[in-house]
Amino acid sequence: MAAKLKDVAARAGVSVRTVSNVVNNAPAVAPATRERVLLAIEELQYRPNLAARNLRQGRTGLIGLAVPEVSSPYFGEIAELLIDAAQHRGWTVLIDRTDGTAERERRLLEGSERHTVDGMIMSPWSLTPEELGRHSASMPLVVLGEQETGGTADHVAIDNVAAAREATAHLAGLGRRRIAAIGLQPQLTNGTAEQRAQGYREALAAAALPAEPSLVKTVASLHRAEGVRAMRELLEAGPRPDAVFCFSDELALGAVRACHDHGLRVPSDVALIGFDDIEDGRYCVPSLATVAPDKPQIAERALQCLADRVYGRLGSHPARQVTVPHRLVVRESAV
Amino acid sequence: MAAKLKDVAARAGVSVRTVSNVVNNAPAVAPATRERVLLAIEELQYRPNLAARNLRQGRTGLIGLAVPEVSSPYFGEIAELLIDAAQHRGWTVLIDRTDGTAERERRLLEGSERHTVDGMIMSPWSLTPEELGRHSASMPLVVLGEQETGGTADHVAIDNVAAAREATAHLAGLGRRRIAAIGLQPQLTNGTAEQRAQGYREALAAAALPAEPSLVKTVASLHRAEGVRAMRELLEAGPRPDAVFCFSDELALGAVRACHDHGLRVPSDVALIGFDDIEDGRYCVPSLATVAPDKPQIAERALQCLADRVYGRLGSHPARQVTVPHRLVVRESAV
């Protein structure tokens, strides 16, 4: 049987309340008493019962992280950074997988988690902005990768339009004339893909290149397999593109694979730029040019926002929109 | 203010206890009453307070997953599968990162988590078998990727010796004569690398190939960067190997990169086999031959073991050793 406050109190010859004060580093405890209590705690291997503490305080020390998938490199890296940032603040992260479906995203916000976590960080794919705003009333919520939606959910994202514009402009600057884009996701309410598409179009216009609809490919997911499929379709369709801007590194890695299968060389025949700066891209052959969001800062700012809400430092202050910097990383696939 | 049992009871005109019975699907509730209560629950949007329930029952519905790193592809995929398997059993997974350090692994087992999770699944890198066995007494523990250690921790792993033997034998079967190995990790107590090295040596012996110590490279981690470094050292050292067995796909991907940088072609100059069957390996160029552990089964069996311990179906039954199947997946890098 695990030791509880009462046991420690008995051993140290003080009241339960005093032990609690020691455990919580309350100031009003005499040094000698504190010593004695700490000794007893050590001897009995006392560990606070979090369930009881949570029940009493109404806080759990847990925060939820809801991402479409855990095993994708991008979300894996984000999760890792968030876990670190949470640890610094004494929080533990509880990861949930939504598959990007509206139903699971909704259930997480409405549902069973409500008393389990103090707040939530979500990267939504399918929820409408209205829904996000509505739910943020009942639980502190930070949204990743989206623009402001109204409601009280804070938002942390990079400037996707600018990032896409820079990537596309870089390809144009290499002298490429038929620049394709892979990654539009019309089935998702998530505005990210649309923003990137807009940046792509803006850059084409700025370079006085025509915007050919046939060069923009939609995908069902951001995985490699979809990159392979989309690139293959581009190559088989007609005059082939000489550059491709992919909305994720995984798509780009699939696209590289497809080029290789068609006997094309990257970047001499087709230049490629991805998005996310996942680790694979730094070591694959050829190494992958990409747009690198400042992930550590995304994690840090998201937790900062969440902490402000959970501890009520903001009250019902309106939603904040945090824009995190990014940079274009040029590597072998686009030189 | 969130609704609680008392509020629902008042609304439905029954006692608190009856509402609790409905919520828990207890049999002794009249259908009409159940209807009325369910209606009230719906109207008030009642959700059970888990902290209170946990306090009362002594169970939390959470299980811990302690892995060295979340963002590595292998652990990401394992985490994803475990989250699924846990969900089927009504558990939520709480992920912790150990960095593979003994100190953090120890702290997770001893420490603060003790009242937070019902049990733990850990992939240890630095803890001694004795420590693992000792801690499993106080909390249900399932160990991934290790052989039995004594104590009451269950173990789930593949047969690493056999797997490494098969991979190496495949390379020998291609007619390769100088087969190197990358991935020994003498700094870890984790026996996995040593088992793979043993399988490698056994296969060399079976093929009547000499075991050259200079062809076995140790690494500081299983990441791509270490694969690059180790491969580079092999290539610069002397007569170059014509095949390499890497103890992880990430190491192998780094090794491919290093070969490419040296102007060597894979597999014609150097054949490569990795380990883990991560998604990258299926799409990279060349695609990566690998040893594929049956990951879904690893997750399923691990949760099965944990459930048996948590619900006491085993009592203090001695540790179980579960061996999960694997298979060799031949791809472009080793044909």
Add this chain to the structure above:
DNA sequence: CAGCCACTTTGCAACGTTGCATGCAGCGTG
């Protein structure tokens, strides 16, 4: 020496839930 103050320590109650034991009908049986 009484009175006040600062510093420590304490007891009580409550957080929301469920285990246990018991109450209360209504029905069938002897």
Add this chain to the structure above:
DNA sequence: CACGCTGCATGCAACGTTGCAAAGTGGCTG
């Protein structure tokens, strides 16, 4: 008709912790 039994509903207590308010202790001042 009395009795026991079954099916359903209830009340009380407890899980381990912390907020609150108050009590105790000692020293210092007037």
